[in-house]
Amino acid sequence: MEMIQIVGLGLLATILILIIKEQKPIFAFLLAAFTGITIFLFLIGKISAVIQILEDLAVKANINMIFLKTILKIIGIAYIAEFGAQIVRDAGQESIAAKIELSGKILIMVMAIPIVTVIIETVVKLLPA
Template sequence: MSMIQIGIIGVIGALLSIQFKGGKSEYGIYISVAISIFIFACIVDRLGLFVKAVSQVSQYIKIDTSYIATMLKMIGITYIAEFSSSVCKDAGYQTIAMQIEIFSKLTILALGLPVLLALLETIQEFLS
């Protein structure tokens, strides 16, 4: 889908959600979540193109594939955390949204530590 189509779907979904929030607010939340899941699926489809491009780049340069896998995991964690946090915020649960964001940041930090250690080891080898 093109960006214009996704934008139109998002705006229509937001307008429908606002319309239904006046009567029964749970219907507005359901519409919002459904549209968000649909757009998220389109994002995942586009990420597939990104993964293919990164794998092609890794064929040209010598790089440990575990670093690329770590980077892709970080990107996935970021998208999932942002999506779930936004859904919680839309539903009015800001505290849960903040906890999701904190957990995702700590998870990304934990994933990045081995890369940081490898970088420090490489710098130490150059200096000695």
């Protein structure tokens, strides 16, 4: 049922944007951005529930919470970068959207260094001396 609401909101916004775009392009862009943000806010409760389940599973599996939090931050950066890039693309600014995506990739790489380091150290310990 929630997906029907999201699709309905998206279709309604799209129709309004197509109507408004000819007369007031800035309002069409603002409506598109507002719709995207509204859909994102609608999903925050679901995202929060997924994060809580992952944290519970990590505790049960005796996984270091630092790794889980880092992975969740990496996923968050990826989603936020994609979301921001799509909004900027809607405004017709492809080059800025590409820079947002590049920034997201670089931040993900920086945040992944501790995890990669632990993986490499573990592999080195497993190799015969």
